[in-house]
Amino acid sequence: MAFTPLDKVQNTYDVVVIGSGLGGLTCANRLARAGHSVLLLEYHIQLGGLATWFKRGGHIFDVSLHGFPYGMVKTCKKYWSKEIRNSIVQLKNIVFDNPQFSLSTTFSKDDFVRLLHDKFHIEPSVVTEFFRTVDGMNFYDDQSMTTRELFDRFFPGRSDVHRLLMEPITYANGSTLDEPAITYGIVFSNFMNKGVYTFEGGTDKLIKMMADELQKNGVTICTGAKVDRIVVDQGKVRGVQVGERMIAARGVVSNSGITNTIDNLVGREVFSDDYLSRFDKVQVNNSSCQVYFGIRKGESFADVGDLLFTSTAAEFSSAEMRKMETKSRTFSVYYPKTRPEHPDYTVVASMNGNYEDWAGLDKENYIREKQAMVERCFIDLDRYIPGIREKVDTVESATPKTFNRYTLHTRGTSFGTKFEGLDISRSIFKEIGGVFHVGSVGIIMSGWLGAINYGVIVANDVDAYLRS
Numbered sequence: 001m002a003f004t005p006l007d008k009v010q011n012t013y014d015v016v017v018i019g020s021g022l023g024g025l026t027c028a029n030r031l032a033r034a035g036h037s038v039l040l041l042e043y044h045i046q047l048g049g050l051a052t053w054f055k056r057g058g059h060i061f062d063v064s065l066h067g068f069p070y071g072m073v074k075t076c077k078k079y080w081s082k083e084i085r086n087s088i089v090q091l092k093n094i095v096f097d098n099p100q101f102s103l104s105t106t107f108s109k110d111d112f113v114r115l116l117h118d119k120f121h122i123e124p125s126v127v128t129e130f131f132r133t134v135d136g137m138n139f140y141d142d143q144s145m146t147t148r149e150l151f152d153r154f155f156p157g158r159s160d161v162h163r164l165l166m167e168p169i170t171y172a173n174g175s176t177l178d179e180p181a182i183t184y185g186i187v188f189s190n191f192m193n194k195g196v197y198t199f200e201g202g203t204d205k206l207i208k209m210m211a212d213e214l215q216k217n218g219v220t221i222c223t224g225a226k227v228d229r230i231v232v233d234q235g236k237v238r239g240v241q242v243g244e245r246m247i248a249a250r251g252v253v254s255n256s257g258i259t260n261t262i263d264n265l266v267g268r269e270v271f272s273d274d275y276l277s278r279f280d281k282v283q284v285n286n287s288s289c290q291v292y293f294g295i296r297k298g299e300s301f302a303d304v305g306d307l308l309f310t311s312t313a314a315e316f317s318s319a320e321m322r323k324m325e326t327k328s329r330t331f332s333v334y335y336p337k338t339r340p341e342h343p344d345y346t347v348v349a350s351m352n353g354n355y356e357d358w359a360g361l362d363k364e365n366y367i368r369e370k371q372a373m374v375e376r377c378f379i380d381l382d383r384y385i386p387g388i389r390e391k392v393d394t395v396e397s398a399t400p401k402t403f404n405r406y407t408l409h410t411r412g413t414s415f416g417t418k419f420e421g422l423d424i425s426r427s428i429f430k431e432i433g434g435v436f437h438v439g440s441v442g443i444i445m446s447g448w449l450g451a452i453n454y455g456v457i458v459a460n461d462v463d464a465y466l467r468s
């Protein structure tokens, strides 16, 4: 993929998109297809943002390709291409293993209904009513009911059922039982549609296909380009500043985190007091830790499941899941089928993490804590793949500091902000003409599907603005 170096980009575009996460990529693509000249500037040398991968010891490791809802099929076909859509395949063996229960599921509604009845002995009428309630939740509903209240209403005193329903969502995006039930309900019913899906060929293949599509549609892509400032004058955007370079544009879409966008790229001084007082209430989501295991060529292991939600903690607790020494982790297992053109076995252990726990450590303690985390993952993984230590030839790890370094996200957040961020993101263009934001805000606009869908929504706003 040959991109355009910064000194070769034009001085003026209709739109500049800052950041190449799935939201930024999709927005850029839609705007180019609508006939606008688009420049995509990415700080990292690679496109994709958190939808990323890296190579070590002959292996390719996926960072955030653990599972997304079936909705990706329609979204990718409609807004990207049939070829991208055709590579989406189901993960059929999702495993839960904790002191309260062990089971395997397709993570589809039918299977959850079956499990809740057969294994957890919940009355079918209660299960039906629970699914009817979450399926019926939408964005404009009352936000006062929390997920805890929702669970207590249907499954009082059943911490095992709460765990089954909530643990995967917390693993995915760090949400807690005390957040609005609708944010849980919308994400849960997305997954409950038809199960969990992945992209055959890996993240590298997907992002290459997207980059090809962008270039085919005329988007100028420039990587290794950190935008320092969104330039605003008299309440309107004028362009962006990248080092010494000023690039003019009538519209600027920031895919940088919403907190970065307001505090650092635009600057607080141009916003109204009312907007800033709402912005200051926005909470940033937690970050992640990961340990990556590459299996030596020639070694293999039996099918132990695609996605394993594991914990040795007595009960579900989102606070426990964010601790450095958490006993809860997911293992994403990648078999040779993941990349038929580059067959390999890799395993990625993911944990939630707090930026502050890691950022405050001196170098020596940081290295020691990372080693301790790797060791805990080895011990847990050995329960599912016995003798894993002897099979592994490459181990790497990431902490919230890593996520912060590669994406610049505030406190290395993996899922942007909590729910309040959505209103701030959606209304930024009302504060400054021509400035838009796309990217993880609120659980609904986060994750692979949420980010792509949000990219489409924001592209429509920008298109309308540019034509007005």
Ligand SMILES: Cc1cc2nc3c(=O)[nH]c(=O)nc-3n(C[C@H](O)[C@H](O)[C@H](O)COP(=O)(O)OP(=O)(O)OC[C@H]3O[C@@H](n4cnc5c(N)ncnc54)[C@H](O)[C@@H]3O)c2cc1C
Pocket: 018, 019, 020, 021, 022, 023, 024, 041, 042, 043, 044, 047, 048, 049, 050, 051, 063, 064, 065, 066, 067, 068, 225, 226, 227, 228, 255, 256, 257, 260, 288, 290, 350, 403, 406, 407, 408, 409, 413, 414, 415, 416, 438, 439, 440, 446, 447, 448, 449, 451
């Ligand atoms: C460990 C982990 C596991 C995950 N697992 C899953 C999963 O299994 N399923 C799922 O659906 N989702 C998952 N996610 C979440 C998902 O990856 C993200 O929600 C989604 O990719 C975010 O897209 P985005 O559009 O918000 O942009 P991001 O991916 O956040 O990208 C923002 C981009 O902007 C760039 N940028 C920032 N500032 C500047 C600047 N000043 N100048 C230029 N560029 C800039 C950054 O470098 C970055 O490339 C996971 C996330 C993490 C961290």
